[in-house]
Amino acid sequence: RSLLCVPLKVKDKTLGVINLSDKKTGSPFTGEDLRLLTTFASQAAIAIDDAEQFDQNLNKIKELEILYEIASRLSSIENFEEVCRFIFNKIKTIMPVEFSLWFEWNERNGELILSLCLDCENERGKPVVSISKDEISDPEKINQKIQESLKEDSGFSAHLASLVSL
Numbered sequence: 001r002s003l004l005c006v007p008l009k010v011k012d013k014t015l016g017v018i019n020l021s022d023k024k025t026g027s028p029f030t031g032e033d034l035r036l037l038t039t040f041a042s043q044a045a046i047a048i049d050d051a052e053q054f055d056q057n058l059n060k061i062k063e064l065e066i067l068y069e070i071a072s073r074l075s076s077i078e079n080f081e082e083v084c085r086f087i088f089n090k091i092k093t094i095m096p097v098e099f100s101l102w103f104e105w106n107e108r109n110g111e112l113i114l115s116l117c118l119d120c121e122n123e124r125g126k127p128v129v130s131i132s133k134d135e136i137s138d139p140e141k142i143n144q145k146i147q148e149s150l151k152e153d154s155g156f157s158a159h160l161a162s163l164v165s166l
């Protein structure tokens with residue numbers, strides 16, 4: 001019994017490993033077998049990396065197309081809810097999103113006020129998230145404060161598991 005293992009590497013990045021086990025002839029693997037498999041692994045790693053790069057580029061192109069569609073259409077949409085729905089529907093085409101909460105910033109009171117809930121149920125109304133002016137630019141802090149506020153609202157309890165820290 002013999003085993004031959006060669007990493008699939010591109011530059012300093014390991015993508016995986018090719019393992020060959022037991023030659024059909026029953027003889028052990030040789031240095032020539034290792035050379036051949038190493039050559040094959042190098043070519044396979046390049047092909048895999050190229051395919052991954054191609055997929056990433058396609059995804060980036062799709063994201064840019066969606067951003068362009070949003071930017072092009074926003075000036076012609078007349079109300080806040082329609083803007084939110086349009087953006088949310090576009091985002092759902094490139095990201096697996098279940099629901100969307102849209103908050104308005106009330107600078108005078110230092111509060112985020114839920115103004116729209118898309119694709120989620122909320123029986124109680126509009127939670128208010130008190131937040132300082134300094135915290136408004138910190139996504140982690142905003143997320144934490146929103147989660148704390150929504151925990152107090154039973155209408156959002158089913159959605160809390162979907163909210164994650166950034």
